[in-house]
């Protein structure tokens with residue numbers, strides 16, 4: 001074999017190897033999805049979804065729990081996160097110490113394992129503030145957990161708004177506040193919404209934080225935000241470890257569908273709002 | 282003798298410690314077209330952006346000297362920058378319409394200044410688009426995105442948008458440098474019409490453009506105002522050798 005032929009052969013081998021690995025990845029991903037669907041779908045029924053938790057288990061408390069935790073976390077994290085990002089991009093010098101400090105802080109925060117947020121939430125809300133196990137304590141802890149993510153991606157969306165548009169609006173006599181509300185935020189809206197939805201995804205799939213903050217009470221509808229509760233992810237864990245494998249699988253399917261829905265929504269919003277935004281630099 | 286719209290005395294401007302304008306003194310006549318020419322980096326844009334205080338956005342920028350717009354010192358403390366920018370409009374090098382409808386683009390400044398009534402806005406929009414020579418091209422698609430317009434149309438939209446603030450002075454920073462020759466011609470014709478009502482200061486890279494449209498020309502070099510006079514005179518019989526070198530293309 002000449003050197004050239006060897007090179008071609010090596011390139012072909014690498015290609016075959018890469019294709020094989022791609023196939024393996026797809027196989028594993030689809031394998032998981034198919035396996036979960038196959039084990040869970042047959043066991044989804046009205047009793048599990050919307051029935052009262054009695055002789056047979058139900059995920060009604062978890063649906064309510066996950067919904068309230070998600071809303072709570074977003075309602076808290078969105079204004080704080082967007083406000084912080086606005087401050088960083090519109091009101092501080094690009095290279096100031098403050099920005100660097102906040103960035104390091106937020107990177108550190110996003111690297112902390114979620115169980116550590118959990119123990120923080122437990123000690124602060126359940127113990128020190130006397131909430132006991134509560135959806136409120138869990139929601140606030142989750143909000144703190146997703147805050148760095150929201151700040152970071154909002155900041156990126158704001159930075160992507162062309163400077164020329166800021167200049168154009170100021171040159172037309174707009175105040176900074178008007179510039180932010182009529183130009184900068186609308187232009188960054190798709191990115192901000194997408195980041196909030198992805199943050200919601202993290203909240204929905206989180207379990208470690210919640211074990212320590214909301215208490216995993218699977219069989220009672222929470223009466224208020226101060227009640228203990230459960231979530232879809234916690235129900236999967238609870239059913240799995242307490243002799244309800246079928247319900248665990250079925251809840252897994254529900255969780256999977258919710259997450260796929262969330263991701264599709266993020267893509268969809270990116271498409272709807274993303275048009276034209278970056279057409280001039 | 283006309284009045285001065287702008288009067289600059291001993292202006293020095295630094296970016297950090299780097300001087301960008303050195304001892305510039307210059308009066309700009311009302312309702313004339315004044316062209317700023319010079320090689321790139323000589324400070325034309327910097328000079329232009331003094332008049333609507335756009336340099337305020339740059340932290341490192343320090344400015345000294347006296348800048349009067351319509352007789353008022355615009356760098357005095359307590360000056361209403363918003364009111365200044367209403368009086369002094371700006372058109373940028375690259376067309377920069379907002380990613381909104383044509384209608385909302387033009388309505389931006391009037392809305393800033395509190396005009397909300399539909400009838401009033403529609404009247405402004407028709408008048409300014411007409412003034413910018415764009416009305417017949419866009420009147421049936423006012424509510425479509427401004428980003429769907431061609432580059433030349435976008436730039437005329439930006440002019441209309443600036444006119445909607447009812448300025449008396451219009452600053453233009455190389456407004457045609459991103460456009461094709463036909464759009465450039467359209468905009469030059471528009472500038473000639475606008476000077477009946479507006480004081481226009483235009484930065485241009487294109488010396489033919491300066492001779493075609495301007496009444497007075499200022500030549501800048503390395504932050505210095507080298508020569509300033511009637512356009513005819515500056516181009517046919519400059520008194521400074523550096524001006525001559527530049528307009529004959531020996532450097533640039």
Ligand SMILES: Nc1ncnc2c1ncn2[C@@H]1O[C@H](COP(=O)(O)OP(=O)(O)O)[C@@H](O)[C@H]1O
Nearest residue numbers: 296301320321322323324325326327328339341
């Ligand atoms: N934001 C800025 N910060 C620092 N220096 C700048 C800034 N803007 C312009 N300059 C410098 O000031 C000088 C004049 O720039 P500019 O006014 O843009 O020139 P022109 O418009 O004639 O090409 C150049 O040397 C440029 O590098």
Ligand SMILES: [Mg+2]
Nearest residue numbers: 325326327454
């Ligand atoms: Mg320039």
